[in-house]
C-alpha cells in the first residue's frame with residue numbers, strides 16, 4: 001500500500017477516516033499498537049511467570065493510570081499475586097508504573113540522596129512508550145491526570161541529544 005497517497009486523516013492501519021494520534025493512527029489502532037509493544041518490551045525485561053508475587057507500585061500519576069490500564073488489558077488472564085502496596089512479602093517482581101524517564105530520575109535521585117536504588121527485579125511498565133504516546137492514551141481514555149514533567153532530564157536531553165537512552169543503558173548495565 002502506498003502510504004504517500006493516503007489523505008492526512010486516514011489511519012495508517014485501518015485506513016478509515018478518523019481522528020488521528022501519534023504515528024497517524026486512530027485511537028483504536030494506536031491502543032492495539034501500544035499494547036503489542038508494551039507486551040513485547042515487558043517480555044524483553046524478563047516478563048512475568050505464573051503465580052509470581054508482584055508488587056505494583058501504583059501512584060497518582062498519569063503514567064500509573066496508563067500502566068494499570070494496559071496491565072489489566074494484557075495480563076488479566078495470567079495468574080499473578082498482585083499487591084498494590086508493600087506488604088513486606090518476598091516479591092518476585094516490582095512494577096514501576098512509569099516510563100524510562102521515571103527510572104532515570106529515580107536513579108539520579110538516588111545519587112544525590114541516601115535513597116536505595118534497586119533495579120534488579122523491576123519492570124518499567126511504560127519503558128517502550130514516549131511521552132506523546134502516554135498523553136494520547138490519556139486523551140483517548142479520558143484520564144484526567146497529567147504527564148509527569150522531567151525538567152532536568154529534558155534539559156540534559158536538549159543539550160546532549162540521546163543522553164536519556166545512554167543513561168538508561170548505563171543504569172541497566174550497572175544493576176545487572
Ligand SMILES: [Zn+2]
Nearest residue numbers: 011014026029
Ligand atoms: Zn485505525
